[in-house]
Amino acid sequence: MVTPTVGVLALQGAFAAHAAILESLGANTVEVRTSEQLADVDALVVPGGESTTMSMLLERSAMLEPLRQRMADGLPTFGTCAGMILLATEISDGRPDQHALGAVDISVTRNGYGRQIDSFESDLDVVGLDAPFHAVFIRAPLVGRSGPAVEVLASVDGDPVLCRQGNVLVSAFHPELSDDDRIHRQWIESLDL
Amino acid sequence: MTAMSDNSGRTTGTPLVKRGLAEMLKGGVIMDVVNPEQAKIAEDAGATAVMALERVPSDIRRDGGVSRMSDPEMIQGIQATVSIPVMAKARIGHFAEAQILQALGVDYIDESEVLTPADEAHHIDKWAFTVPFVCGATNLGEALRRISEGACMIRSKGEAGTGNVVEAVRHLRSIMGDIRKIGQADNAELFDWAKQLQAPLPLVQEIAETGELPVPMFCAGGIATPADASLVMQLGAQAVFVGSGIFKSDEPAKMATAIVEAATHFQDPEILVKVSTGLGDAMKGLEIATLETKLAERGW
Numbered sequence: 202m203v204t205p206t207v208g209v210l211a212l213q214g215a216f217a218a219h220a221a222i223l224e225s226l227g228a229n230t231v232e233v234r235t236s237e238q239l240a241d242v243d244a245l246v247v248p249g250g251e252s253t254t255m256s257m258l259l260e261r262s263a264m265l266e267p268l269r270q271r272m273a274d275g276l277p278t279f280g281t282c283a284g285m286i287l288l289a290t291e292i293s294d295g296r297p298d299q300h301a302l303g304a305v306d307i308s309v310t311r312n313g314y315g316r317q318i319d320s321f322e323s324d325l326d327v328v329g330l331d332a333p334f335h336a337v338f339i340r341a342p343l344v345g346r347s348g349p350a351v352e353v354l355a356s357v358d359g360d361p362v363l364c365r366q367g368n369v370l371v372s373a374f375h376p377e378l379s380d381d382d383r384i385h386r387q388w389i390e391s392l393d394l
Numbered sequence: 395m396t397a398m399s400d401n402s403g404r405t406t407g408t409p410l411v412k413r414g415l416a417e418m419l420k421g422g423v424i425m426d427v428v429n430p431e432q433a434k435i436a437e438d439a440g441a442t443a444v445m446a447l448e449r450v451p452s453d454i455r456r457d458g459g460v461s462r463m464s465d466p467e468m469i470q471g472i473q474a475t476v477s478i479p480v481m482a483k484a485r486i487g488h489f490a491e492a493q494i495l496q497a498l499g500v501d502y503i504d505e506s507e508v509l510t511p512a513d514e515a516h517h518i519d520k521w522a523f524t525v526p527f528v529c530g531a532t533n534l535g536e537a538l539r540r541i542s543e544g545a546c547m548i549r550s551k552g553e554a555g556t557g558n559v560v561e562a563v564r565h566l567r568s569i570m571g572d573i574r575k576i577g578q579a580d581n582a583e584l585f586d587w588a589k590q591l592q593a594p595l596p597l598v599q600e601i602a603e604t605g606e607l608p609v610p611m612f613c614a615g616g617i618a619t620p621a622d623a624s625l626v627m628q629l630g631a632q633a634v635f636v637g638s639g640i641f642k643s644d645e646p647a648k649m650a651t652a653i654v655e656a657a658t659h660f661q662d663p664e665i666l667v668k669v670s671t672g673l674g675d676a677m678k679g680l681e682i683a684t685l686e687t688k689l690a691e692r693g694w
Contacts, residue, residue: 212658213442234658249418251442251478258440258658282418294477296437311477317501318524318595320411321404339414340479340501358402360518379413 205392208242214250214283218377228271236267244277244392247338249375252292252311255283256300265300272304280304280386285364285371286311286342288373290325293345298370305366306348309373313343325374327363328354330383334372336362344373370394383389399523407547412526415501416547416610419443419633423623423654424452424612426637429468436640440651443479443501446472451508451555451689452638452677461603463491469498482529486693487513487643489522496525502547504526505540507692508554508637515694520638522546530614531566532690534572535591539694542608543615548607549664550631551690552615552684555638560688562626565598566613570630615690616642620656620669626658644674655694674689 207223209216211232220230223246246361247255259265273280280288291308294303314321319342324333334355344361347353355363355372362373363384368391376384398410410531415587422442427433433444448456448464457618472665473480479501484491486505491512495503505518520527521544530551531537537548550561576587576598584602588595600608613631617623618639626634636653643649652669659665684687 211421215417215420217420218417234662250420251418251422253437253478254422254440254442254654258655261440261655262658296477296558315524316499317479318499318609319406319416320415320583321406322411323404325400337410337414339418340409375414375417378410378417 204229204387205243206231206241207244207246208239209246210248210255210284212262213254214248215281215375215377216246216248217236219246219248219281219385222377222382223389225233226382226386227387228389234263235262239264239271242276244350245271245279245314247278248279249282250375251285252283252286253299256296256298257370259287259382269302272302272369275368276319276389276393277320278304278370280369280371281375281377282339282341282373285309285373288369288371289348290348304369305364307371308345309342310345311342312340314339314341323353323357325357325362327384329387334376334381335379335382336376337341337376337378338362341373362371395589406630407524412546413524413609416528417540418610419479420610421657422633423650424481424633424635425640425650427472427633427641430471432478432641432646433472433476434648436650437476439477439647441650441656442633443481444472444476445481445483445504446500447508450638450641452557452642453555454508455555455687463488463495463509463543466494466498469495469500470632473499476639483509484518485509486511487518489518492518492523492527495525496523500525505545507551507689511692517543517694519535521545530690530693531569533568533691535593536693537607537611538591538593538597541597541607545609547610547612549612549635550616550626552613552617553682553685554615554689555680556616556682556685557603557618557620557639557642557677558682559625560682562613562616563629565615565690566626566629566631573601573606574686576601617653618679619673620652620666620667623653623656624660626665627657632656639677642677645684648673649676
C-alpha cells in the first residue's frame with residue numbers, strides 16, 4: 202500500500218495536534234489552507250476549533266465548493282468537534298450564514314453540552330475498541346437526530362458522540378488531545394487507498 | 395473546586411479540558427470588545443472568541459483612573475449576542491473578580507496587566523477554578539511562574555493600547571529564544587536555567603524535552619495590521635489577541651476580517667497582499683518612549 206497523504210484542514214483550530222498523531226502513525230500529512238493543497242490529499246481531517254470561523258474562512262479562501270466536490274467524490278474524512286459541525290446536515294444555534302456540508306446525516310446543536318465550565322472528560326465504550334477510550338469534550342456539539350445511514354460508534358448518556366456514514370467519521374470529542382491514538386489508527390487503517 | 399466528577403462519570407475543570415479550549419483557539423484571532431455591537435462585528439469577521447472589557451487599552455491609557463473587571467450586565471449582553479467563546483479580564487491577584495466571572499460562565503479569564511493590579515505580590519491561584527485562565531508574560535520565567543499558578547494559556551504581553559508591535563516582538567523573541575536555548579542545554583545547565591528564570595525546575599525540564607511551552611502560546615499587545623499578525627505568528631505565536639487595533643482603526647469590520655485571514659494565511663505573502671489592501675488607516679499608535687505607564691511591567 203502506498204503511504205496515504207492525509208490533509209489536515211489548517212484554517213484555524215487544533216490542526217497541529219492531529220498532524221502530530223497522524224505522522225506518528227506513519228501517514229504523510231499536509232496542512233491544507235488552499236484549494237490547490239486540497240486537490241492533492243487522499244484523505245482529510247477537519248479539526249476542532251471555532252466552527253463559525255472555519256465556515257467563513259472556507260468561503261473566503263474559495264475552498265467551499267472544491268471541498269463539497271471532493272466530498273461528493275468520496276474523499277475519506279474525519280471531523281472532530283467543529284469538524285463534526287461542518288460535516289453535519291443540520292446545525293442549530295449556529296449562525297444563519299454557517300455552512301453545513303451534509304456529509305453525515307445528523308443534526309447538531311453547537312455547544313450543546315454547555316459553556317467551557319461544563320467541558321468534561323469521560324470514558325467511552327467505542328465500537329471496535331476492546332477497552333474504553335478516555336475522551337475530552339470541549340464546548341462540544343450535541344447530536345440530536347441521526348439518520349438511518351448513520352452508524353453510531355459511541356454515545357454519552359444515549360446521545361451519539363462518534364458516528365460514521367460511508368467513509369466519513371465524525372466525533373463530538375477530541376481524540377487528538379487524549380494521548381491515545383486508537384481512533385486515529387482505526388481511521389487510517391480503514392482508508393481504502 | 396477545580397476538577398470535579400459527577401454521577402455520570404464526567405469530570406470537569408481538568409488541566410486537559412482547560413488547555414483544550416486554548417488548543418481550539420489556535421490559528422485564530424481573539425478580539426477586545428466593549429459592547430454587544432462590537433462583539434457582533436467581531437463574530438461576523440470570524441473572531442474565534444471575544445474579550446469583554448470596559449474600555450479598550452488605548453482608552454484606559456488616555457482616561458487613566460483605576461481599571462476594573464467589567465460590569466456583569468455588559469458581559470451577559472455580549473454572551474447573549476454571540477455564540478463564540480466569551481473571555482473577560484480580572485485584575486492581577488483579584489480572585490474575587492475571577493470568582494464572579496466564573497459564576498457568570500465566561501469561557502476564559504484573562505488575569506490581565508491591562509487592568510489595575512489588586513495585589514502587588516500574588517497572582518490568582520488559578521488551580522482553584524473550573525474556568526481556565528490566560529496570563530501575560532514578558533519573558534519565559536514569567537510565563538512559567540504563571541503556568542505553575544495554573545494558567546492554561548500564555549500570551550506575550552506586548553504593550554497594550556499602543557498599536558505598536560515592537561514590545562510584542564521583544565517579548566516573543568525573549569520567550570521563544572530562551573525555549574530554543576533550553577533545548578540545547580544539558581541536565582546540569584537546566585538547574586541554572588530554573589534559578590535564572592525563577593521558575594520551577596520540572597517545567598524547565600519539560601521544555602527541554604518537548605521544545606515548547608506546556609500550554610499554548612499566543613501574542614497580544616500592539617497588533618494593529620494583518621502584517622503585524624503575520625509577523626508575530628511567524629515568530630512563534632499560535633494565535634493573536636487584538637485589542638485597540640480593530641475598533642480604533644478607520645474601518646473596524648474590514649480590519650477585523652483582514653486580521654482573521656492573516657492569522658490563517660500568515661505564511662503566504664500573496665494572500666497577505668490581498669487582505670492588506672484597502673483597509674483605510676490603522677490605529678494611529680504610540681511611540682513606546684513617550685509612554686507614562688508601561689502596562690507590561692505589571693505582574694510579578
